Amino acid sequence: MQFVLEGAMGFTEVKARILNCLRSGEYDHEARGKIEVKNLLACGQVTEEDVIRLVSRTNGGQYVVSPHHADQTVMVHVFRPIHHGVTWYIKFYFIEPGAVFISVHL
Amino acid sequence: MKIVKEGDKSKAVCDTCGLTSVTYRLRDVPFTDDVGIVKNILAGVCDQCGHVVSVPRQCTPKIKAVYEAKKSAEYRLPAHFIDILSLASSKIDDEIGDALSKPLLLYYVHKLNNGEIPAKIIKELLSSELASAPSTKRLSLKITERTERELGDVVQKTGLHSSTELIKGIILKIYEDIVKPKTPKHMKELKTIAATFG
Structure with a gap:
């Protein structure tokens, strides 16, 4: 379900911002008491460069946004780029000045 | 690259408390599939409920090492x-x-x-x-x-x-x-x- 909020960021801005976070290393990983094995970036199974490549190839049709289940004021962004015929799933939210990755997986 | 120290503060979403302030503290953090446990790493701990809600990027090498245990x-x-x-x-x-x-x-x-x-x-x-x-x-x-x-x-x-x-x-x-x-x-x-x- 996609929510459009007044003043919300558009896809282009979200993409630019998460790329900036990846390049500057300004991000954490969500851990609900445990480290999510579906977050391949957190587990070092994909690199920042891999995720930068995937985010860079994501288009607006592969993006959805919705409120975080635990806090409706925080928007969770999901990118679903396709690379070599495989759909990736990159889920994150922004917390100034960086981001928090929830999952990165096939 | 951002480096955090024990005692530094940030924000994150806690499953129990919502958007919350966190303090980075040393914790043993398991994986969701019980592959193992990453011992004594900095983790973002919710200031309200004390649960681990995030791990900083700088811990990835240590997490990776445990994750890849053969x-x-x-x-x-x-x-x-x-x-x-x-x-x-x-x-x-x-x-x-x-x-x-x-x-x-x-x-x-x-x-x-x-x-x-x-x-x-x-x-x-x-x-x-x-x-x-x-x-x-x-x-x-x-x-x-x-x-x-x-x-x-x-x-x-x-x-x-x-x-x-x-x-x-x-x-x-x-x-x-x-x-x-x-x-x-x-x-x-x-x-x-x-x-x-x-």
């Missing part, structure tokens, strides 16, 4: 398949011999994954006469999660039912490529790989 994969194979693997390894490098079995198998897994070897060949080889025999022996390999994933990808690409079938098919390919011919096609490349295991 586990054993077992494959039931016909006896002559083990012999084929031994023969191939010895042909490449007589001194290292069986120690080459695993790298040789993973070499082929990788070649299949990147398309250098067509996936359909494996299925064709599995219907050959050499493939039909009871699986009375066991091959045990210590593999990383990453290798396990790559095996899974290749099983999908080849349309097979299991990693065991894939390993069988690869060993038959090894027979065709290395054991059967007088001079294997990729001998130079294979010898280079063997040299790294000296």
Whole structure:
């Protein structure tokens, strides 16, 4: 379900911002008491460069946004780029000045 | 790159408390699939409920090391398949011999994954006469999660039912490529790989 909020960021801005976070290393990983094995970036199974490549190839049709289940004021962004015929799933939210990755997986 | 210290503060979403302030503290943090536990790393701890809600990027190398802790994969194979693997390894490098079995198998897994070897060949080889025999022996390999994933990808690409079938098919390919011919096609490349295991 996609929510459009007044003043919300558009896809282009979200993409630019998460790329900036990846390049500057300004991000954490969500851990609900445990480290999510579906977050391949957190587990070092994909690199920042891999995720930068995937985010860079994501288009607006592969993006959805919705409120975080635990806090409706925080928007969770999901990118679903396709690379070599495989759909990736990159889920994150922004917390100034960086981001928090929830999952990165096939 | 941002580096956080014990006691530094940030924000994150806590499942219990919502958007909250967190303090980075040392914690033992398990994985969601109980693969293991990453001991004594900085973690973002909710200032309200005390639960771990985030881990900083700087902990990835340590998390990766625990995540990749090796586990054993077992494959039931016909006896002559083990012999084929031994023969191939010895042909490449007589001194290292069986120690080459695993790298040789993973070499082929990788070649299949990147398309250098067509996936359909494996299925064709599995219907050959050499493939039909009871699986009375066991091959045990210590593999990383990453290798396990790559095996899974290749099983999908080849349309097979299991990693065991894939390993069988690869060993038959090894027979065709290395054991059967007088001079294997990729001998130079294979010898280079063997040299790294000296």
